Amino acid sequence: MTETAAHAVLRGVTRVYPGASQVHALGPIDLDIAKGEFFSVVGPSGCGKSTLLDVLAGLNPPSAGTIVFEGKPVAGSVPDGVGVVFQEDASFPWLTVRDNVAFGLRRLGMDAAEIARRVDYAVGFMGLADFAGAYPAQLSGGMRQRVCIARTLVLQPRLILLDEPFGALDQQTRLLMGDELLRLWRETGATVLLITHALDEAAMLSDRVGVMSSRPGRFIDLVETGWPRDRDSRIVSDAAFGAVTARLWSSLRTESMKAIGRG
Amino acid sequence: MTRSTRILRARWGVSLGLIVLLEVACRTGLVPPLAVLPPSEMAAAMVELLTTEEVLANVAATFSTVAVAFLGAVLIGFAVGVALHGIPRLRRAIDPLLASYYSVPIFVFYPLLVALFGLGALPLIAIGFLAALPAMLIATLLGLDRVPPVLRRVARMHRLGPARTAALVILPAALPNLFQGIKLSLAYAFIGVIAGEFILSGGGLGYAIAYAYESFDNRTMYGLMLFVLLSAVVSNTLLSAWESRLQRRRGRG
Numbered sequence: 359m360t361e362t363a364a365h366a367v368l369r370g371v372t373r374v375y376p377g378a379s380q381v382h383a384l385g386p387i388d389l390d391i392a393k394g395e396f397f398s399v400v401g402p403s404g405c406g407k408s409t410l411l412d413v414l415a416g417l418n419p420p421s422a423g424t425i426v427f428e429g430k431p432v433a434g435s436v437p438d439g440v441g442v443v444f445q446e447d448a449s450f451p452w453l454t455v456r457d458n459v460a461f462g463l464r465r466l467g468m469d470a471a472e473i474a475r476r477v478d479y480a481v482g483f484m485g486l487a488d489f490a491g492a493y494p495a496q497l498s499g500g501m502r503q504r505v506c507i508a509r510t511l512v513l514q515p516r517l518i519l520l521d522e523p524f525g526a527l528d529q530q531t532r533l534l535m536g537d538e539l540l541r542l543w544r545e546t547g548a549t550v551l552l553i554t555h556a557l558d559e560a561a562m563l564s565d566r567v568g569v570m571s572s573r574p575g576r577f578i579d580l581v582e583t584g585w586p587r588d589r590d591s592r593i594v595s596d597a598a599f600g601a602v603t604a605r606l607w608s609s610l611r612t613e614s615m616k617a618i619g620r621g
Numbered sequence: 622m623t624r625s626t627r628i629l630r631a632r633w634g635v636s637l638g639l640i641v642l643l644e645v646a647c648r649t650g651l652v653p654p655l656a657v658l659p660p661s662e663m664a665a666a667m668v669e670l671l672t673t674e675e676v677l678a679n680v681a682a683t684f685s686t687v688a689v690a691f692l693g694a695v696l697i698g699f700a701v702g703v704a705l706h707g708i709p710r711l712r713r714a715i716d717p718l719l720a721s722y723y724s725v726p727i728f729v730f731y732p733l734l735v736a737l738f739g740l741g742a743l744p745l746i747a748i749g750f751l752a753a754l755p756a757m758l759i760a761t762l763l764g765l766d767r768v769p770p771v772l773r774r775v776a777r778m779h780r781l782g783p784a785r786t787a788a789l790v791i792l793p794a795a796l797p798n799l800f801q802g803i804k805l806s807l808a809y810a811f812i813g814v815i816a817g818e819f820i821l822s823g824g825g826l827g828y829a830i831a832y833a834y835e836s837f838d839n840r841t842m843y844g845l846m847l848f849v850l851l852s853a854v855v856s857n858t859l860l861s862a863w864e865s866r867l868q869r870r871r872g873r874g
Binding site for chain 1: 789796
């Protein structure tokens with residue numbers, strides 16, 4: 359982990375889904391995410407990765423434990439300064455790209471000139487300037503996901519949580535979207551937590567990767583990649599890249615076998 | 622020429638062709654004039670009738686009854702749909718009743734409605750309302766069911782309260798289904814009211830058509846029938862055009 363202070367701190371975080379067949383989905387989890395860090399989480403299917411994101415975002419309360427973001431406890435709602443990008447297409451089909459991106463700013467009651475300035479920047483940054491007047495149904499899946507990222511980016515979050523945002527995209531588009539994400543991370547200085555099932559994506563993008571066990575998800579390994587900050591997708595050809603993905607897979611293999619009932 | 626223009630032209634071509642065919646059949650005696658009037662005469666009769674005070678009063682009575690039944694069905698159907706969606710247990714209990722609702726001929730309740738509300742417009746409004754209500758209710762439930770859960774999470778991410786989530790996210794997302802409900806409700810309210818006027822009423826277009834039929838007044842009967850047909854087609858076309866505009870805005874037109 360970098361030397362800077364922890365931006366988000368999780369202590370003993372557990373999530374149990376109540377009901378007749380109680381499901382212990384997550385934890386206990388202890389984790390410090392440094393300010394400006396790019397942290398990814400990998401783990402077998404159903405291990406509680408998305409649950410971790412939900413409790414960190416304040417979308418669901420933990421059953422036990424505490425979450426602190428910028429020194430304040432996260433309790434019951436999404437804290438100011440946190441932005442979430444979801445796995446599914448979450449663009450609003452009834453709004454143009456521009457109105458989708460402006461959605462959050464208009465709710466904040468910001469003045470029109472400032473909204474226009476911020477939306478222009480975010481739309482341009484995500485390469486959507488030529489499609490500002492288009493509706494999501496007229497865009498490809500990758501472009502719609504960029505709209506969702508722009509809608510989050512425009513709020514200038516200090517912690518960006520991404521739940522498998524490129525899961526539905528083809529490999530080439532994912533590599534390019536990864537480059538976009540790294541550029542966004544460098545230019546905004548935000549802290550990023552990325553949930554992914556793709557080991558190469560986690561290895562390419564992250565400063566640090568947390569490997570989770572099968573359910574209930576706990577961290578069984580934390581891997582520091584040691585990449586420079588100005589990296590991009592070309593890092594996949596670096597000799598050390600193979601070593602990082604091999605380490606991730608060796609940590610994950612047994613847990614993945616358990617997840618498919620062969621452990 | 623675009624595909625939609627070709628389809629539109631074909632639709633008009635078929636309609637006009639059938640009208641011309643009927644005109645020729647009537648004029649050549651293939652269809653006896655006592656059974657069906659030539660379309661040109663129906664149109665002439667309709668225009669004439671629409672200048673008489675008596676028919677205009679019937680038009681006003683029917684349209685105002687349909688409007689009240691339709692608006693009531695849309696508002697109450699929507700409100701009940703929202704409430705049922707929020708109470709899944711109650712919905713599970715009511716779902717089978719909703720599914721079989723249209724298998725019950727609601728006109729059998731007309732005597733009961735007359736006994737309850739008298740012989741004025743109220744029983745007709747009730748019939749139109751009862752015919753239109755489930756269409757709006759079912760469309761509301763379907764629309765709310767189809768709102769992707771991720772959109773509700775986006776609303777939470779933007780820290781929207783329940784009212785703003787409903788107004789800014791849920792309603793726009795459910796709008797295509799709600800619009801279907803509105804369209805169907807109008808059609809069912811129209812059918813219910815006109816049929817109700819046929820059975821037992823002292824006014825309205827349905828009554829006037831039935832009266833002309835019993836008096837062997839073919840000219841009035843066909844003139845009014847054409848007017849009812851055109852009214853239904855025009856209102857449905859207007860709503861469809863509005864719906865297409867909405868879908869185009871979502872890039873699905």
